[in-house]
Amino acid sequence: MFLTYLRAKLAAEEDLLGRPALRTTVLRPGGLTDEPGTGQVTLGRSVDRGSIPRDDVAAVLVALLDSGSDDAVLEVVAGPAPVEEAVPAALRRAGPA
Template sequence: MRIVIAGGHGRIALRLERLLSARGYEVAGIIRDPEQGADLREAGAEPVLCDLESASVEHVAGILQGADAVVFAAGAGPGSGAARKDTVDRGAAVLFADAAERARVRRFLMVSTMGSDARRGGDEVFDVYLRAKGEADDHLRTRLGLEWTILRPGTLTDDEGVGLVRLEAHAGRGPVSRDDVAAVLAELLETPATAGLTLELVEGSTPVSVAVKDVAGN
């Protein structure tokens, strides 16, 4: 199974690449900076150079040919302004979804954020960010050729993961470690019955594998 991750050098993506490669998957990570390639190779992933802010749908679809699943884990990052929230968190996500559908990739995971809302008002950078993520989520839901799942983590931390989470349509506010986000993504990739779900994730008391199976059965 080949899995391609957008934002391949991100803090969630590198964790996910290690998990997936350890499970025997063929993993590739899309990056803009060739100097990041060594970190991806150390995580067990193939680095693929592509700037999703300027690439065409056709070019990205070519990269995704033959992939069984893709994960959008890219983001403009802290400190970026409103313009890049739009070009990365919305624009690149929309492009990636369109390219995945064109390449006939079936499974698509979107790493979103809690509070994403395309109708959110306000001109502050955080408002623009939540609106951009919400617009990207809404666009993904229109891609009928994709078996998508949207994951909306709470406040991200770099604490060591404990493998215990709360994963629900409405989990409520709270923190969650990037380790546990990556673990949930890995389980979601292996659980196609979660397609069509938008899920919130915070730390909790349910083992990751059980939490994913529970939402898949609802």
């Protein structure tokens, strides 16, 4: 059942990214926790498995919106980098999806 969910999620991402008129950035968080956010993350095209507080996912989403990012697929888990540094660094490394 979980494999079916993952396939559907990937198909939805590919559909969105395939629409050139739609500005899209996909954020794939690790396991979500209810712990308070730390403001520290690991963000990139591919990151090791892990968990992340929902607060930190929200902070990354806001930073991505503020950056005007487009056509990126990023993964995020808790980590050592401040969100305000991790987002621009990840976008530089990621390039187009």
